[in-house]
Amino acid sequence: MDAKLYSHKLSKSTFKNWIKAGLGVLYTKEGIEPFVYDEIEQFQQKCLSDICNNNGLPAGTTCSSCCTENVVICPTDRICNVERGKCSFHRNTATCYLQCGCPNMICHYFKCEIHNAHRFYSPSLKNTDAAHWCSNPWEVAKCFMPPDGYKDATRSEETDFYGINSVIINLKAFQLKVQDDLSKINNIVEKARQVGKAVLHSSYLEVEDGDLQQYFSTLRSLLSDPKYLAGQTYSRNAVKKLSELEGETLVIAIQDIKKLLDDVFNAAEGELRTEKNENKKEAGKQKLELIRITMKSINDFEKQEKMSISDLEKTLQSALDEVEKQTKETIRKKESTNKEHQNKAKDLDTIPSDVELDKIAQAIGRNWELLGPHLGLATTVIDRIKMDYPTSSTRIYRMLFIWRQDKGQKGTKQKLFTAFGKQPSVNIDWNSLGQSFPDDLKHKPRDTRTDKNPGLNAEEQAYKRRKELTVISQSLSRTMMCL
Template sequence: MAHEIHLKNNKYRQWVKAGLGLGYLKEGLAPFCDDIGRQQHNDIINKIQQTKTPQPNIPCGACQITTLQPDHVRVSKGICPLKQDKCNCCFPSNKRPCPNNVCGAIYDSIIQDHASMPPAPFWKNSDVQQWSTEPWEVCKCFINAPGYKDKTSTDDTDCTGLLHVIINNKYFHSHIGCNVTGPNNLFLKVRQYRNMIFHSSSMELEESEANIYLDDMIAVLQDNKELVHQPAAQQAVLKLQDLKQKDFVITTECSEEILKQIKDEMTKMREFTENAATKVEYEELKNKFIELERQLAQEREEQTRKYTELEAVITEQKQEMKKLKVEDSPQQKQLQYEKAKSGCRTQLIEHYRSDILKVSAIPLQPDEENYYFSDIYIRPTITNKIEKNRGSLRKKK
């Protein structure tokens, strides 16, 4: 009954409609992500097989992320050549190379393909022991959010996880037409929409806002490089377009499905918070928040100071404008005279340049083209003869 009452509220219906759109978006992206993820995995494995000596033994299944030694070596203490923070290469004492000569190379490939700077793979989402055989376990390292450890395929990964992979994985960028790294790209905007929908305390949306969300989801699935040719993506586009129709029916089952997704996410986040953080990590996180608050306070103080200075300048300019408005007419006439004098001077300069300073190269035989006097003038040589005693002469140029 509670859902039925809610469904009579148009803003609530629009919120449910946007939530359903996220489900259709996931349906359209999943086959694409699965296909590109497999291509990336094949390329990584083929490269390892062609370049590694001795030859890698696949599958591996023997490594752990906490003890895996990468193929690359640190530059110096604490300095990773791939620019990753807290990379395994920086703590070599308790790290071991992959016994099958494969996992260290995959570790390097994941870092090199990560689009953030510095690279920040989310290792906790992935099972290293399946890297050599399961493409999606590699892709999950690009989901920079907790809660995807048990997601074994694109089918059981939500649209947020799929969007993370597309945005954070440089290998996927070559299969996307729009600029995925730009701050206002569609994929990033739609991922932000998802957070706004699921984290809405009112569970309400204006119809115009919901339609903007759906239009951008459609635009993502119609990306002009590959997605526009994917049957699953275009089938999802049709479903999203149906959602925008005035007569589309929103049922209690639709509403309950969205609420269930939100509840699952809250449970996932709570479990991660309770189990993932050690005391050291908690203290580090706490210190980061304190530092962030300090920086924000400084920023606010600086912005306030700049705003005050700007107000003073504006006030001063307003006063000057008032003075100009009450200026006597003689001052205005003087200003007009100075302006006319400057214009006359400019006209004279142009006249001299075009008509006075140009002459014919041969005055007795004028040609059609004149030249600047300075270009053809040759300074004459003048000799001064100075007579000295006894009739001698001294010449001086």
């Protein structure tokens, strides 16, 4: 982990401000949620009533048999695109567009009502299930939310602050109960929506004092909108909570803090899965770790159900202390590992000791004599070694010993492993070498399979020829003795 990156977050005051801002968004959502649900329910009932009246249907006629795909023409821009004769949205005969319309004469008309009620005439139909339009108002509400991320939200409680405010902005009927012009970019609902976004997706989970004041001012203005919300009990209760939270007199429910941290954790996990930038991925991992540690500290208060701002400060300080402790330990391990690698890299520039030479010799097997040319040893030297020493292990060790003796101060492990890498025909146990000399693996040839015999240079070919002649000579001698 990067120490500088982590220390940027380790501030109790800005972290506490972020918690307060998050709770402020949570309380504001509670203060507008009943308003949004009531309006969307009224819109749903009006649509059904108008459809029945305009088409001569009995009052109360509904439909639950049509899925969303049945009422969406194929292709429809930003919903489905046909490629190679196939559509990923209209997947089979059960999910194809019904050209003859809804069998109960409801759903196709309902889709038109939703389309015409949308401020930008582009409802998010991929979010919703038309089979529940007549029974669940919130399935209708999802048509007015952003196109991604809300498919599984079947209730207002499962929808985030951004989605709730999107319904207010995109369903034109809300304009009758909001003073600001919702068609303007900088309306109060859009400002509040951006506050929620900033808190939910904060990179470092921190908010400065000035920003916190601005956030509370924006959220309070939304809840106090004079056209409707200011007169509602649930909105006034939310304003009261905001004021007490800002003045640090509010006793906070543990479940509220856990809800905030859970929401941010889930959002951060989703962002991490799609993030490509390595620096941002590392920051995202650190963010998740800070939330985990904070959740653990909060859980210690779970039995008492509520906590004061003073308790919150102590909890956050405990979490930050643990984060700092983990960060220091991670940095210490990283520095230790880097130092160890540097020492091992330097170690390759030293002359191998007798013990090290023995370890290296034990890792060398068949065709060991082919290393001779790469170590600067003449064929006569290799032949003499073979005559003087009875076993392969002693011969290999002697070859390395003579090489070290000849090279003097230039006979480093680096030079030795480089020579090994130039002769893939020699059977070398690189894994065994790597355990004692980790950095030697960079010299390992790409193809170390011993069943391959790449082209040999002239001296290597001479070695091989001499070896073959020796075998033939020994065979002839045994034959003559038998005769």
